[in-house]
Amino acid sequence: MAHLPPFEISVKCSELAVREALEQFLHALQPLQLSVEEAGTVELVLAETLNNIVEHAYPDPDTAGDFTVACTHQKDGLHLQITDQGLAMPDGTTPVGQCASVDVDLDDLPEGGFGWFLIQGLAKDVSYQRIGADNQLTMRLAVAVH
Numbered sequence: 638m639a640h641l642p643p644f645e646i647s648v649k650c651s652e653l654a655v656r657e658a659l660e661q662f663l664h665a666l667q668p669l670q671l672s673v674e675e676a677g678t679v680e681l682v683l684a685e686t687l688n689n690i691v692e693h694a695y696p697d698p699d700t701a702g703d704f705t706v707a708c709t710h711q712k713d714g715l716h717l718q719i720t721d722q723g724l725a726m727p728d729g730t731t732p733v734g735q736c737a738s739v740d741v742d743l744d745d746l747p748e749g750g751f752g753w754f755l756i757q758g759l760a761k762d763v764s765y766q767r768i769g770a771d772n773q774l775t776m777r778l779a780v781a782v783h
């Protein structure tokens with residue numbers, strides 16, 4: 638398996654920011670020739686994480702800033718560090734990541750609430766800290782393991 642040198646992408650928050658970041662990120666991973674399942678895991682976790690940043694860290698699109706995704710490829714997978722300068726996580730921690738209840742009437746099904754459940758279930762070593770004005774989320778995706 639190919640070894641991928643470290644890389645970083647930075648995107649300004651906007652309606653198309655997540656799509657743009659995913660395209661850049663997945664393109665940078667092409668030398669690893671990920672399986673469909675591995676690429677799907679990466680895309681899902683990153684999309685959920687970045688959508689949370691766009692929606693919650695920068696709730697006002699007029700004052701939205703950038704987010705950066707740094708990636709290093711190690712023996713145990715891809716190590717990601719995602720940084721933004723938006724609002725801090727409530728209580729300074731990531732949400733617990735419990736699955737929203739779907740045992741309700743169709744009209745009462747939640748529209749969201751699944752993101753952190755998916756992130757916590759698919760990523761390893763998820764850690765959040767606020768450093769000065771920066772939110773820093775780190776995680777490991779157990780793909781491209783060698």
